[in-house]
Structures are given as structure tokens and as C-alpha cells.
Amino acid sequence: MQNESSRIRYGVWLQNGAVLSVKKVVEFAVEAENAGWDGVFVSDEPSGYSDPWTVLAAIAVQTERIRIGTWITPIPNNLPWRLAQILASLDQLSNGRVILGAGLGTPYEYKAFVGSYDAKALGRKYDEALEIITRLWRGESVSFSGEFFTLDEAKLVITPVQKPRIPILMACWWPHKKPFRRATRWDGIMPYWPALMSQGTGPQGEQQTGSVEDELRDLLTYYHQLTDKPGEIFLEYRPDESYRDLCKQLGATWMLVTSIRELDGIRQGPPS
Numbered sequence: 001m002q003n004e005s006s007r008i009r010y011g012v013w014l015q016n017g018a019v020l021s022v023k024k025v026v027e028f029a030v031e032a033e034n035a036g037w038d039g040v041f042v043s044d045e046p047s048g049y050s051d052p053w054t055v056l057a058a059i060a061v062q063t064e065r066i067r068i069g070t071w072i073t074p075i076p077n078n079l080p081w082r083l084a085q086i087l088a089s090l091d092q093l094s095n096g097r098v099i100l101g102a103g104l105g106t107p108y109e110y111k112a113f114v115g116s117y118d119a120k121a122l123g124r125k126y127d128e129a130l131e132i133i134t135r136l137w138r139g140e141s142v143s144f145s146g147e148f149f150t151l152d153e154a155k156l157v158i159t160p161v162q163k164p165r166i167p168i169l170m171a172c173w174w175p176h177k178k179p180f181r182r183a184t185r186w187d188g189i190m191p192y193w194p195a196l197m198s199q200g201t202g203p204q205g206e207q208q209t210g211s212v213e214d215e216l217r218d219l220l221t222y223y224h225q226l227t228d229k230p231g232e233i234f235l236e237y238r239p240d241e242s243y244r245d246l247c248k249q250l251g252a253t254w255m256l257v258t259s260i261r262e263l264d265g266i267r268q269g270p271p272s
Contacts, residue, residue: 008248010237010270011039011070013258017050018043022046024059025050028266029059032066035269039067041101041256041260044074045109053086060094067097071256072171072190075107076122077114078128081154084136088160096161101190101234102130103171103191104179107201124148125180130168137165173202174219175209180226188253190221190230196236212238213246220250237271 012032014025028042040059043049056068063135091098099218104126110117128146135142139159144151160166170183174193183189194200195216200208209215216235224230234254235247247255260266 002051008252009067009233009254011041011067011234011254011256012037012260012266012270013041013043013256014262015049015053016042016052018048019261022050022055023174025055026058026062029068030062031263031266033063035267036272037066037266038112039069039099039254041069041071041099043199044070045106046071047109047112051164053090056235058095060090060097068094070101072101072103074100074109074127074206076125077105077109078129080132080135080149081156082152082239083129084133085156085158087133087166088137088156088158090153091162091166092158093159094161097167098162099170099232100162101170101171102126102186103190104115104153108203111127126180167232169234172203172217172219172223173206175206177178180219180223181229183223184227184229186231188230189223191223192236193219193232213243214245216246217250224251239271 010223014020014028016025020028025042042052042055052070058170059068084197087098087100104122107117125148128148132142132144132149132151136156137160141155142151143153152266167187169190170179170186170187170189172179172183174191186218194202194206194208195210195212195215229252232253233251235252235269237255238258
């Protein structure tokens with residue numbers, strides 16, 4: 001899937017419900033479009049954030065250009081046909097501006113809402129769900145019999161505007177390598193790594209092995225070894241110039257600013 005432009009695009013993460021009210025998120029998103037940002041992204045986790053689809057639908061009808069999406073949606077924690085329907089509807093509403101940040105989800109959210117966390121089983125469920133979602137998006141009648149889901153000639157009434165599909169970017173926690181291998185079948189990555197965490201530890205106890213730049217170089221070197229079609233590479237923004245230069249050298253296509261809490265910060269526009 002081709003990138004829209006060779007330049008790095010800048011998105012802003014709006015903390016839907018955690019810091020900003022639902023109405024404030026929509027207000028910030030409208031101002032982001034006016035100020036020249038390329039995308040606005042919200043989180044999809046019920047324990048800490050508001051419903052992303054309600055927020056993104058409101059943003060879609062009040063903007064015209066800016067890309068909208070999730071950072072990230074835990075795919076195995078959703079019914080795939082319901083998620084396919086929601087995203088197709090949102091893509092219609094926004095005239096083809098949706099990006100799906102897709103991930104497995106954290107152990108905490110599964111233990112809190114499901115009662116258990118089995119990464120291997122969830123990975124298999126994840127793959128089944130993505131197959132069902134993308135087949136439904138094609139408008140075909142889908143029959144499917146898997147370990148977790150069964151469909152019998154199921155079909156969506158509407159399909160996404162974007163073709164061949166809404167871009168699906170994989171959340172990849174380094175140093176786990178399977179998510180990067182999975183990502184080669186889709187449209188890019190939204191990686192994260194332990195050195196970015198204040199305590200140097202990831203959600204499953206992953207330990208920091210080097211500096212922010214060292215781990216970034218390692219993970220993107222590995223990813224580029226897997227595919228000559230990396231798609232979108234979506235990285236968290238940091239003000240350090242050497243970090244930004246490295247991101248460009250390693251093929252970043254998006255940088256996500258996560259630190260803005262005030263409307264004036266949005267109005268200043270993306271980093272130059």
C-alpha cells in the first residue's frame with residue numbers, strides 16, 4: 001500500500017476521557033485540522049478512555065481533511081463483524097480518512113474485563129479476526145469456520161471507501177518479534193519499546209536493553225529485514241533532534257505527538 005507522501009506526517013494523540021472530555025477531544029481535533037496537523041488519534045481501552053468510535057464519528061463530521069484513527073484497538077477483544085461494520089461506517093462518514101491501529105491488547109485489560117490473558121491464544125484469535133474483517137470489507141459473502149469464530153454467508157451492507165481496505169497498522173512491542181512478522185502482511189507498524197517507558201519496562205515485563213535510539217534502530221532494522229514493503233512506520237515524537245533524524249533515516253512516515261494537553265499547543269501546529 002503506497003504512502004500518501006514521502007514527507008513525514010504529524011499526528012496528535014488526544015487522551016479521550018483520560019485527560020480530555022469527549023467534547024474537548026472533538027474541539028481539539030477540529031483545531032488540529034485548522035492548524036495543519038495530518039492526523040488525530042485516540043485510545044481504545046475501556047478502563048482508561050472514552051469510547052473511540054463515538055469520538056471519531058463526531059470528529060469525522062466536523063472535519064474534512066485530517067486522518068483519524070486509533071492508537072490502538074485490541075482486535076481479539078472485539079467481535080470482528082461488529083468491528084468491521086463500525087470501521088466501514090466510520091470510513092464512509094469521513095470519506096475515507098480512517099486508519100486502524102491494531103494490536104493484541106495489554107494483559108491488564110484482559111485480566112480486568114475477561115478474567116485471563118493467554119497471549120498465544122489471543123494471537124490466533126487476532127489473526128482469525130483480521131481475516132474476517134478484511135473479507136467482510138470486500139463486500140463478499142463470508143463463510144468461515146475457525147477456532148474462535150464461525151460465520152455462515154455473512155455480508156456487510158456497506159464497505160469502506162478506501163480500497164483495497166482501511167489501512168491496518170500493527171502495534172508491535174519490541175523485543176517480541178512475532179508482531180513484526182505479522183505486520184508484513186498488513187500496512188505498517190505502530191511500534192513501542194521498553195526504553196520509551198519511564199521505568200524501562202513494558203506491559204509484559206519486557207526490559208530495556210539500550211537507549212531509546214538503540215532499541216529503535218534494532219527493531220526497525222529487524223522489520224526492514226523482513227519486508228521490502230514496510231508501509232507506514234508510525235513512531236512517537238520526541239523533541240530530541242538526533243532521535244528525529246534517526247527516525248527519518250529509518251523510514252518513519254508518521255510521528256505522533258503525545259504530550260499536548262492544552263488547546264494552545266494544538267493551535268501552534270505540528271513540529272517544524
